[in-house]
Amino acid sequence: xxxxxxGMPIPGDYFTMGNFACVEGxxxxxxxxxxxxxITPSSEIFERASVRFPQVGGNAIEMEDELGSMAAxxxxxxxxxxxxxxxxxxxxxLMMENIGLAYMMEAPCVLVNVQRAGPSTGVPTLxxxxxxxxxxWGSHGDLETIAYSPSSVQEFFDLTIQAFNxxxxxxxPVFVMADQVVGxxxxxxxxxxxxxxxxxxxQVMEPASKLDKEHPLFDYARxxxxxxxxxxxxxxxxxxxxxxxxxxxxxxxxxxEILNRHxxxxxxxxxxxxxxxxxxxxxxxxxxxxxxxxxxxxxLAAVKNARAKxxxxxxxxxxxxxxxxxxxxxxxxxxxxxxVVAEVNYGQMIHPVRENSRCPVVGANWAPGALIEPRAIVDxxxxxxxx
Amino acid sequence: xxxxxxxxxxxxxxxxxxxxxxxxxxxRLPNIWCPGCGIGIVVGxxxxxxxxxxxxxxRQISISGIGCTGRVSGYLNLDSYHTTHGRAIAFATGMxxxxxxxxxxxxxxxxxxxxxxxxxxxxxxxxxxxxxxxMVNNFNYGMTGGQHGGTTPLGAKTHTSxxxxxxxxxxxxxxVAAAGASFVARWTAMHVRQVTAAISRMMEVKGFAFMEVLSxxxxxxxxxxxxxxxxxxxxxxxxxxxxxxxxDLSGIGVTTHPEDSVVVGNFVDRKRPSYxxxxxxxxxxxxxQGGAKK
Amino acid sequence: xxxxxxxxxxxxxxxxxxxxxxxxxxxxxxxxxxxVYIIPERCKECDYCWTFCPNDVLEMSDEINASGYHxxxxxxxxxxxxxxxxxxxxxxxxxxxxxxxxx
Numbered sequence: 001x002x003x004x005x006x007g008m009p010i011p012g013d014y015f016t017m018g019n020f021a022c023v024e025g026x027x028x029x030x031x032x033x034x035x036x037x038x039i040t041p042s043s044e045i046f047e048r049a050s051v052r053f054p055q056v057g058g059n060a061i062e063m064e065d066e067l068g069s070m071a072a073x074x075x076x077x078x079x080x081x082x083x084x085x086x087x088x089x090x091x092x093x094l095m096m097e098n099i100g101l102a103y104m105m106e107a108p109c110v111l112v113n114v115q116r117a118g119p120s121t122g123v124p125t126l127x128x129x130x131x132x133x134x135x136x137w138g139s140h141g142d143l144e145t146i147a148y149s150p151s152s153v154q155e156f157f158d159l160t161i162q163a164f165n166x167x168x169x170x171x172x173p174v175f176v177m178a179d180q181v182v183g184x185x186x187x188x189x190x191x192x193x194x195x196x197x198x199x200x201x202x203q204v205m206e207p208a209s210k211l212d213k214e215h216p217l218f219d220y221a222r223x224x225x226x227x228x229x230x231x232x233x234x235x236x237x238x239x240x241x242x243x244x245x246x247x248x249x250x251x252x253x254x255x256x257e258i259l260n261r262h263x264x265x266x267x268x269x270x271x272x273x274x275x276x277x278x279x280x281x282x283x284x285x286x287x288x289x290x291x292x293x294x295x296x297x298x299x300l301a302a303v304k305n306a307r308a309k310x311x312x313x314x315x316x317x318x319x320x321x322x323x324x325x326x327x328x329x330x331x332x333x334x335x336x337x338x339x340v341v342a343e344v345n346y347g348q349m350i351h352p353v354r355e356n357s358r359c360p361v362v363g364a365n366w367a368p369g370a371l372i373e374p375r376a377i378v379d380x381x382x383x384x385x386x387x
Numbered sequence: 388x389x390x391x392x393x394x395x396x397x398x399x400x401x402x403x404x405x406x407x408x409x410x411x412x413x414x415r416l417p418n419i420w421c422p423g424c425g426i427g428i429v430v431g432x433x434x435x436x437x438x439x440x441x442x443x444x445x446r447q448i449s450i451s452g453i454g455c456t457g458r459v460s461g462y463l464n465l466d467s468y469h470t471t472h473g474r475a476i477a478f479a480t481g482m483x484x485x486x487x488x489x490x491x492x493x494x495x496x497x498x499x500x501x502x503x504x505x506x507x508x509x510x511x512x513x514x515x516x517x518x519x520x521x522m523v524n525n526f527n528y529g530m531t532g533g534q535h536g537g538t539t540p541l542g543a544k545t546h547t548s549x550x551x552x553x554x555x556x557x558x559x560x561x562x563v564a565a566a567g568a569s570f571v572a573r574w575t576a577m578h579v580r581q582v583t584a585a586i587s588r589m590m591e592v593k594g595f596a597f598m599e600v601l602s603x604x605x606x607x608x609x610x611x612x613x614x615x616x617x618x619x620x621x622x623x624x625x626x627x628x629x630x631x632x633x634x635d636l637s638g639i640g641v642t643t644h645p646e647d648s649v650v651v652g653n654f655v656d657r658k659r660p661s662y663x664x665x666x667x668x669x670x671x672x673x674x675x676q677g678g679a680k681k
Numbered sequence: 682x683x684x685x686x687x688x689x690x691x692x693x694x695x696x697x698x699x700x701x702x703x704x705x706x707x708x709x710x711x712x713x714x715x716x717v718y719i720i721p722e723r724c725k726e727c728d729y730c731w732t733f734c735p736n737d738v739l740e741m742s743d744e745i746n747a748s749g750y751h752x753x754x755x756x757x758x759x760x761x762x763x764x765x766x767x768x769x770x771x772x773x774x775x776x777x778x779x780x781x782x783x784x
Contacts, residue, residue, distance in 0.1 A: 004678070005678070006677050006678015006679065007678060032485075033481065033484065033485050035480075035481055035484075051680065054669055054670050054673040054674075055673055055674075055678040057670060057674075058670075059484050059485070059666055059670070061480070061481075061484055061666070063477060063480070063510075064477075064506050064507060064510040065506060067473075067474060067477065067507075068474070068477035068480070068506070068507050068510075069477075071470065071471065071474035071477035071478040071481065071507075072477050072478065072480050072481030072484075073481055074470070074478055074481065075450075075468075075470075075477070075478035075479055075480065075481030075482035075483075075485075076481035076482060076484065076485040077481075078466075078468065078482060079481070079482040079483075079485035079486040079489070080485065080486065081485040081486075083481070083485075097471055097474070098471055098474060100471075101470060101471050101474075105468075207445070228466065230448050230466045230468075230482055230486060230489055231445055231446050231448065231466065231486055231488065231489050232445065232466075233445040234466065235445075235464055235465060235466060236466060236467075237412070237460060237461050237463075237467045237468075237469065238466075238467070238468045238469070239460075239461065239468075239469040240453070240469055240470055240471055241469060248412075248415060248461060249458075249461060249469070394714055394783050395714075395760055395761055395783070396714055396715055396716045396717070396755070396760050396761050396762070396763045396783060397716055397755070397760050398754065398755050398760065399717045399718065399719050399742075399753065399754050399755050400716060400717070400718045400719070401718075401719055401720070401721055402718045402719070402720060403720065404720070405718075405720055405723075405776045405777070405779060406770075406779050406781070407770075407776055407779075408776065411776060413776070416720075416722075416723050416775070416776060417722065417723045417725065417748070417775060418774075418775065420774065421725075422725035422726060422727045422750070423725070423727035423728070423729065423774070424774055425774065426774065427773070427774025427775055427776075428771070428772060428773075428774045430774075431770070431771060431773065431774070431776065432771070435771070577733075577772075579768070579771035579772050580771065583771070616728075617727045617728060617729070618727075618728050618729070618732055621729065621732075621733075
C-alpha cells in the first residue's frame with residue numbers, strides 16, 4: 001500500500017521499513033532538501049528521498065562526499081530550508097568537520113546515523129552502536145549535542161519529526177542515532193493526520209532596514225535568536241570563527257566566553273524539556289537495565305526473562321542519549337542495587353551512566369555486528385546484584 | 388571646456404568614507420591582509436561589479452572558505468558566510484539549490500578551492516552549479532605562514548619546500564574547463580578592469596562561472612621566489628601577461644619564472660544547462676506526472 | 682586647445698614626427714578633471730597607486746598614518762592632471778583612495 005500516492009504522506013497504518021519511515025517523517029516535518037552520499041545501511045533513506053522529495057517540491061541532491069553533503073546542509077539551512085542527510089559510521093566521521101560548522105553558525109539541520117559495526121569501514125551491513133560518543137565528542141571543541149535514539153520503525157518516524165522540531169527551536173544540528181536493525185526492520189507504522197503533528201519553525205531575522213542598529217545583531221544573553229536567512233536583507237556576516245555580537249571574527253577572551261556559553265547554554269539550560277526516556281517495570285525494580293535503540297529491544301526481553309527467574313528487573317530506555325538525562329539516571333541509581341548498561345558496542349554510554357550513578361554499574365557489551373542477546377543482559381544483572 | 392582658473396583638482400583631500408563603502412563593512416578596515424596583497428584588489432573588483440549589477444543587492448551572497456582569502460566575506464556588507472576550509476563551494480551548492488534566485492559568489496584561495504576543496508571544485512563544475520567562483524591564487528598557503536600547495540610552481544621555495552617544490556602544480560583553468568564549467572577565465576591582480584568585467588559577466592552566466600586571479604603574496608611567496616616587494620609581482624604580471632582568449636588551455640600553466648609569460652583571458656564562455664535549471668525541470672516533470680517515476 | 686599629440690610631443694613622450702590620429706569631434710568632449718580623495722588610516726603603502734597612475738599624478742607623501750605607512754599625495758604641479766580614470770581606486774587593495782570629477 002502506497003504511503004503517499006506521489007504526494008504528502010497519507011495518514012494510516014502501514015507495514016514498512018525504518019529507513020522509509022524516517023523519510024516520511026522528514027517530509028511531514030517540512031524538510032525539503034536532502035544532501036547525501038550513499039552508505040550502507042542508510043542508503044534506503046537517500047533512495048527514498050530521491051523519489052519522494054521532488055514529489056513534494058523539494059530536492060534530494062548527491063554530493064561528492066560526506067564533507068560536501070554536510071556543508072551543503074549548512075548552506076541550505078541558511079537559505080531557509082529544513083535540511084537533512086543520512087549516513088553511517090565512516091560518513092559520520094567525515095561529517096564531523098561541518099557538524100562543528102553547523103553548531104558554530106547555529107544552522108538547524110538533521111543528521112540520521114544508521115549505525116553499523118566496527119571501527120573504520122567495519123561491517124557495513126551489520127548492526128552497531130559505536131558512534132554514541134562520537135555524536136557528543138566527535139567534532140573538535142566543546143559542543144552540546146541533541147541526539148535521539150529510536151528503537152522501532154514507529155519511533156524512527158516520530159523522532160525524525162522531533163529532531164527537526166528541536167533543530168529549528170535550538171538552531172543546532174540534531175542527530176537521530178538509529179542503527180542497522182532499526183533502519184532495515186519492517187514493522188507497523190502509524191502516520192497520523194498532519195494536523196495532529198506538531199511542526200516547529202525557526203524564528204527568522206528581520207531585514208537590516210528594520211533592525212535596531214543600537215542593539216547587537218546577536219544578543220547572546222538570550223538562548224533563542226532569530227536566524228538570518230540568505231536573500232532576505234538581514235546583511236549579516238555568519239562566521240565559522242569565534243565571532244562577536246555583530247558576527248565579526250574576534251580573538252577577544254570575553255567574546256569567546258560569551259559565544260561558547262551561549263551555544264552550550266541554549267541546550268544545557270533547556271535539557272529537561274529535551275530529555276526523553278521510557279521506563280518499564282521500574283516501580284519495584286531492584287536491578288535496572290539502561291539501554292537505547294535496538295539494544296533496548298533485547299533489554300526489554302531480558303527484563304521479562306529475569307522477572308520469570310524471580311529477579312526484580314526493570315528498564316530505563318534512553319530516547320535522548322544526549323543531552324544525557326543525568327538526574328533521571330541518578331534517581332534510579334538510588335533506588336536499585338545495580339545498573340546494567342546494555343549496548344551494541346564495547347562500553348560507551350556506560351560512562352555517563354557510571355558518572356551519575358550511586359550504585360554499582362556493569363556493562364553488557366557485545367558488538368560483533370549482531371544484537372546483544374537477552375541472556376547476556378540477564379547474566380550481567382545477576383553479576384551486578386552479586387557485587 | 389575646462390578653465391583651470393576656476394576649477395582645480397587640487398591636492399589630495401583626506402576623508403573618512405570611500406565611494407565603495409556602501410558595499411563593504413568600513414568599520415572593519417583596515418583589513419588584515421599584508422601590504423600589496425592582491426585579495427583586496429579582487430574584493431574591490433567584486434564590489435564595483437555589484438554596484439554595476441542590476442541584481443538586487445539583497446540577493447547578492449558572498450561565501451568564502453578559510454585562509455587569507457577566506458576573510459573576504461567578513462568585509463562585505465552582504466549576507467556573507469565564512470565557512471570551513473575547502474567547503475565553500477559545497478556550502479554554496481546547498482544554498483543555491485534551496486534558493487536558486489540568489490546570486491552567490493564564492494571567493495576563496497587556491498589552497499582552499501584547488502587543494503583541500505579540489506573535489507568540490509571539479510564536481511560543482513561538472514554539475515554546472517550556477518555559482519560564481521573566484522580563486523585568488525597566490526601560489527602558496529599564506530595564512531599559515533607560507534607552505535607549498537597544489538598551485539605552487541615546480542621548484543618554488545616555501546617553508547615546506549625549502550629545497551624547491553618537487554610537485555607539479557595544477558593548471559587551474561584547464562582543470563575547471565575540462566570539468567565542464569560554463570565560464571572560465573584567468574586574470575591577475577594587475578588586470579583590475581578585466582577582473583571587474585569578468586565578474587560582471589560571471590553574474591550573467593547561467594552555470595558554473597570560474598575565474599582564477601593570480602595575486603602577489605609578497606611576504607610568504609614573493610620573499611623566497613624573487614618577488615619580495617609588492618610591486619615585483621605586479622610588474623611581472625604587467626610585463627609578462629599575454630591576453631589570449633582562445634589559448635590552448637593545456638599549455639597555460641603558471642611558472643612565475645621571470646622569463647615566462649602568463650596567459651590570461653576569458654577562455655571559456657559556453658551555454659550548458661545549469662544544475663538548478665535541471666533540478667527545476669526534474670521537479671516540474673515529477674509534478675506533471677503526479678509523482679510517477681517514468 | 683592643444684591636441685593630445687601636441688601635449689605628448691611637449692612632454693617628450695613621443696617624437697615630433699610621430700604619426701598620431703586625432704578624433705575629428707574632439708571639440709565635443711572635454712578632458713575630465715578630478716580630485717583625489719584618500720582615507721589615510723586605511724593605507725598600507727603598497728606603492729600601487731603612485732606606481733600605476735597612468736598620468737603620474739601621485740607620489741608618496743612624507744606623512745605617515747597611525748600604522749606608520751606613508752599614504753599617497755598629489756605631486757606638486759599635477760593638481761589638474763587627474764582625469765578620473767579610476768586606476769588608483771581599482772588597484773588599491775584597501776579602499777583607501779578614489780577620485781571624483783570636479784563639478
